[in-house]
Amino acid sequence: MSRPIEDYALIGDTQTAALVGRDGSIDWLCLPRFDSGACFAALLGNPEHGRWKLAPSSRGPVMVKRRYRPDSLVLETEYTTAEGVVRVVDCMPPRDRTPDVIRLVEGVKGRVCMNMQLVMRFDYGSVVPWVTRETGELRAVAGPDALSLYTPVAVRGHHLTTVADFTVAEGQRIPFVLRWHPSHEPAPEPLDGVEAVADTEAWWKEWFAHCTYQGAWPEAVRTSLMTLKALTYAPTGGIVAAATTSLPERLGGMRNWDYRFCWLRDATFTLYALTLGGFREEAEAWRAWLMRSVAGDPSKLQIMYGVAGERRLTERTLPWLPGYAASKPVRTGNAAVDQFQLDVYGEVMDAIHQANRIGLSSNHRSWDVALVLLDFLESGWQQPDAGMWEVRGDLRHFTYSKVMAWVAFDRAVKAVKRYGLEGPVEHWREVRDRIHQEICESAYDPKLGAFTQAYGSGNLDASLLLLPLVGFVHPKDPRMVGTVRAIERELLDDGLLRRYHTHETDDGLPPGEGRFLACSFWLADNYVLQGRRDEAEALFERLLSLRNDVGLLAEEYDPLSKRQLGNYPQAFSHVGLINTAFNLERYHISPAIHRRENHVAEQEAPASP
Numbered sequence: 001m002s003r004p005i006e007d008y009a010l011i012g013d014t015q016t017a018a019l020v021g022r023d024g025s026i027d028w029l030c031l032p033r034f035d036s037g038a039c040f041a042a043l044l045g046n047p048e049h050g051r052w053k054l055a056p057s058s059r060g061p062v063m064v065k066r067r068y069r070p071d072s073l074v075l076e077t078e079y080t081t082a083e084g085v086v087r088v089v090d091c092m093p094p095r096d097r098t099p100d101v102i103r104l105v106e107g108v109k110g111r112v113c114m115n116m117q118l119v120m121r122f123d124y125g126s127v128v129p130w131v132t133r134e135t136g137e138l139r140a141v142a143g144p145d146a147l148s149l150y151t152p153v154a155v156r157g158h159h160l161t162t163v164a165d166f167t168v169a170e171g172q173r174i175p176f177v178l179r180w181h182p183s184h185e186p187a188p189e190p191l192d193g194v195e196a197v198a199d200t201e202a203w204w205k206e207w208f209a210h211c212t213y214q215g216a217w218p219e220a221v222r223t224s225l226m227t228l229k230a231l232t233y234a235p236t237g238g239i240v241a242a243a244t245t246s247l248p249e250r251l252g253g254m255r256n257w258d259y260r261f262c263w264l265r266d267a268t269f270t271l272y273a274l275t276l277g278g279f280r281e282e283a284e285a286w287r288a289w290l291m292r293s294v295a296g297d298p299s300k301l302q303i304m305y306g307v308a309g310e311r312r313l314t315e316r317t318l319p320w321l322p323g324y325a326a327s328k329p330v331r332t333g334n335a336a337v338d339q340f341q342l343d344v345y346g347e348v349m350d351a352i353h354q355a356n357r358i359g360l361s362s363n364h365r366s367w368d369v370a371l372v373l374l375d376f377l378e379s380g381w382q383q384p385d386a387g388m389w390e391v392r393g394d395l396r397h398f399t400y401s402k403v404m405a406w407v408a409f410d411r412a413v414k415a416v417k418r419y420g421l422e423g424p425v426e427h428w429r430e431v432r433d434r435i436h437q438e439i440c441e442s443a444y445d446p447k448l449g450a451f452t453q454a455y456g457s458g459n460l461d462a463s464l465l466l467l468p469l470v471g472f473v474h475p476k477d478p479r480m481v482g483t484v485r486a487i488e489r490e491l492l493d494d495g496l497l498r499r500y501h502t503h504e505t506d507d508g509l510p511p512g513e514g515r516f517l518a519c520s521f522w523l524a525d526n527y528v529l530q531g532r533r534d535e536a537e538a539l540f541e542r543l544l545s546l547r548n549d550v551g552l553l554a555e556e557y558d559p560l561s562k563r564q565l566g567n568y569p570q571a572f573s574h575v576g577l578i579n580t581a582f583n584l585e586r587y588h589i590s591p592a593i594h595r596r597e598n599h600v601a602e603q604e605a606p607a608s609p
């Protein structure tokens with residue numbers, strides 16, 4: 001039986017991440033990178049696919065309370081049993097070498113009997129390692145991977161797992177340190193678990209010192225910013241879309257994808273949110289990552305890359321894993337890598353624009369890349385594409401894609417006019433205006449009184465909510481007011497938005513999925529901008545209420561089963577939360593203080609998407 005997704009908390013070291021269940025079991029951990037094989041894959045299978053459980057052994061009722069230590073990705077899970085109270089502190093120290101997981105068992109009250117079960121299975125639960133014991137160390141080796149466990153507790157082997165039973169008394173602290181290293185290298189030195197937790201906490205607090213958010217939702221916004229930071233890959237500056245693969249968009253379904261890669265779309269959205277929160281270093285690092293990733297022939301831009309800029313992300317299925325809640329197949333890699341998605345050109349141009357706007361040191365390489373992209377886009381914008389939802393059906397003239405082509409030329413014009421970069425500004429202005437005109441003629445349906453998903457389509461799509469957020473149309477333009485009304489009518493279900501109707505829009509997959517959380521945040525943004533503040537706040541509060549006990553959101557939510565769905569934690573959802581919090585705040589202070597350029601209203605546009 002799979003535990004609800006919202007039962008998991010995240011720990012990570014900005015190179016990879018683990019999911020820790022309320023039951024004390026780490027059921028997901030890929031080592032050494034986000035996209036490496038998992039050594040704990042119970043999330044997508046059973047305990048025998050790898051996990052590390054550390055919890056009271058009491059058979060009686062156990063009360064569980066969790067939190068992150070303030071401003072840090074150090075998780076505390078407190079168990080109250082009939083015997084007493086015990087706290088397990090979990091974290092992964094941000095590293096310069098190999099990854100570690102630290103688990104510190106702290107006796108809070110009484111004497112609590114504890115049990116540990118460590119099931120190490122490399123390559124997504126498929127490889128059982130050789131395990132040897134040396135003084136103070138247990139070592140597991142298979143192929144390229146090696147794990148070493150250091151703990152003062154006596155452990156023993158049991159049916160290809162490692163187990164321990166021990167008691168923790170009030171005031172006692174017992175460390176468990178798990179260190180990964182390449183199997184051909186000597187094992188790393190043991191690490192002081194208590195010090196490592198303190199250092200990790202200090203590292204996150206230091207990072208938070210840069211946070212500038214002063215608004216009404218500090219806990220929610222700070223947790224979301226921390227989640228986004230945890231999804232960055234520190235060595236290269238890449239940013240992954242989520243920490244998992246194949247958590248289903250429908251329980252038991254096949255909409256299960258690998259999100260442990262860097263989508264240009266998701267990464268640029270994440271950057272906006274981080275820079276809104278006061279963090280600039282990540283923007284510099286990501287720009288450098290982008291320049292390396294697209295190097296060679298930038299016109300061969302991919303919509304996503306690996307965390308170090310890898311281009312081949314071949315999609316495979318892992319048939320030995322039964323899947324989360326029997327949702328098969330489990331996939332690694334992502335076939336969307338080969339898709340043509342027009343919007344990413346606009347997103348990259350907008351990211352370059354934002355870098356100029358926040359005064360990042362100028363980078364001539366990025367303008368050279370921009371020129372190549374614009375050159376392609378001059379004719380490329382007329383091609384049909386797979387759209388931001390990455391449909392696996394026929395290519396179409398998606399409205400949002402065309403709007404982002406408009407954004408590309410709009411930001412190019414502004415780069416020349418505002419930031420003194422060189423380019424044929426009058427020509428770009430002409431292309432920009434031509435695209436605007438075509439969209440208004442081909443993507444607006446006067447009978448419906450709304451923009452539509454694609455040219456000539458009668459369907460609605462939540463991505464249209466981004467049009468005013470990127471400055472394409474004024475939020476109070478009657479066409480946009482009509483679009484919001486139509487989206488509310490057609491796509492709002494139990495107060496939350498669908499991306500589109502999966503039975504109407506052929507996305508190449510069997511219909512049925514949850515409510516895509518980012519879309520509901522975009523709706524709240526539109527409410528803010530249309531002056532529907534009470535509705536914006538009510539929707540925002542509803543969305544906040546869907547977070548789990550430690551503030552995390554997956555990609556989607558199912559209002560019927562009241563469960564989170566899809567990959568987790570998902571950058572898109574947390575970006576939405578941060579932007580809406582800022583928009584609500586800014587609107588309150590002054591509706592004119594916005595982030596992006598608004599071509600129509602000639603004012604800065606709001607935090608988006």
Ligand SMILES: OC[C@H]1O[C@H](O[C@H]2O[C@H](CO)[C@@H](O)[C@H](O)[C@H]2O)[C@H](O)[C@@H](O)[C@@H]1O
Binds near residue numbers: 241257389391
């Ligand atoms: O819905 C089908 C597609 O779903 C995934 O894409 C979604 O996630 C991406 C990463 O967050 C996001 O950029 C995209 O907008 C979403 O639609 C999946 O990765 C695709 O392979 C799949 O076709």
